[in-house]
Amino acid sequence: MIVPLALLVVALCLALGGWALWFVVRDRAVVLRQLWGGAVIEAVLLLQAVVAGVLAATGSPDVDGVLLWGYVLTQLLVLPIAAAWAFAERTRWSSVVLLVAALTVAFLEYRLLQIWGTV
Amino acid sequence: MTDRTERSRRTGSGPGRLLVAVYGILALAATARGVYQVATKLDEAPVAYLLSLGAGLVYVVATVALATDRRTLAWWAVSIEMVGVLTVGVLSLVDVGDFPDETVWSGFGQGYGYVPLLLPFLGLLWLWRTGRAAEVPARPTT
Numbered sequence: 178m179i180v181p182l183a184l185l186v187v188a189l190c191l192a193l194g195g196w197a198l199w200f201v202v203r204d205r206a207v208v209l210r211q212l213w214g215g216a217v218i219e220a221v222l223l224l225q226a227v228v229a230g231v232l233a234a235t236g237s238p239d240v241d242g243v244l245l246w247g248y249v250l251t252q253l254l255v256l257p258i259a260a261a262w263a264f265a266e267r268t269r270w271s272s273v274v275l276l277v278a279a280l281t282v283a284f285l286e287y288r289l290l291q292i293w294g295t296v
Numbered sequence: 297m298t299d300r301t302e303r304s305r306r307t308g309s310g311p312g313r314l315l316v317a318v319y320g321i322l323a324l325a326a327t328a329r330g331v332y333q334v335a336t337k338l339d340e341a342p343v344a345y346l347l348s349l350g351a352g353l354v355y356v357v358a359t360v361a362l363a364t365d366r367r368t369l370a371w372w373a374v375s376i377e378m379v380g381v382l383t384v385g386v387l388s389l390v391d392v393g394d395f396p397d398e399t400v401w402s403g404f405g406q407g408y409g410y411v412p413l414l415l416p417f418l419g420l421l422w423l424w425r426t427g428r429a430a431e432v433p434a435r436p437t438t
Contacts, residue, residue, distance in 0.1 A: 274317040
């Protein structure tokens with residue numbers, strides 16, 4: 178795992194989470210712009226998956242492939258599913274769901290770094 | 297929040313929206329872990345790893361049931377989950393061989409921030425509350 182890329186993912190997740198938290202406090206539902214924010218995170222995650230794939234193929238660190246790709250796939254799935262689930266709800270609870278999803282992706286990033294052996 | 301008298305409150309709406317989301321994340325995490333354990337190292341601790349996969353599937357059922365308002369199924373899944381986390385939690389405390397090692401329910405779910413311990417209580421509370429709302433017939437608002 179490239180550490181700067183991982184830090185970017187975590188920073189973006191915390192930013193989206195903070196945005197969602199602000200909406201929770203203001204009693205507002207998720208707006209479309211926040212979903213675009215989620216899409217940006219997904220793009221970085223895809224980039225990270227490609228980089229990890231190249232690094233793993235060239236045999237950089239000795240990682241458990243099944244475990245690594247399990248986490249990569251799981252991490253890619255969380256935001257789209259949670260965002261769709263959240264967006265259907267037009268109350269503040271949709272913002273809570275987005276907040277939890279963003280924090281989950283950030284935590285999975287931390288686990289990925291552990292698996293990769295950088296933490 | 298819209299002010300409405302609901303004949304039956306759907307289990308997947310309002311606060312239930314969050315409950316389903318957290319259930320979904322645990323379902324994904326536990327099932328993925330279970331599949332990984334069963335696929336790669338089943339012979340090391342078959343009981344623990346099959347239990348791990350089983351726990352994941354219980355979460356999947358609970359998630360789907362709560363999301364689609366299948367109340368009876370949700371009651372079953374959440375109850376099984378409560379029994380599971382309490383039983384495996386106690387067994388991992390007294391440490392019976394390698395049985396409850398490495399599952400979502402080990403140590404009352406401490407590997408997952410004790411969310412697996414908290415969740416069934418919240419789930420049953422939510423089912424009870426939304427169920428009570430369903431029993432009260434819709435009254436005309438005056």
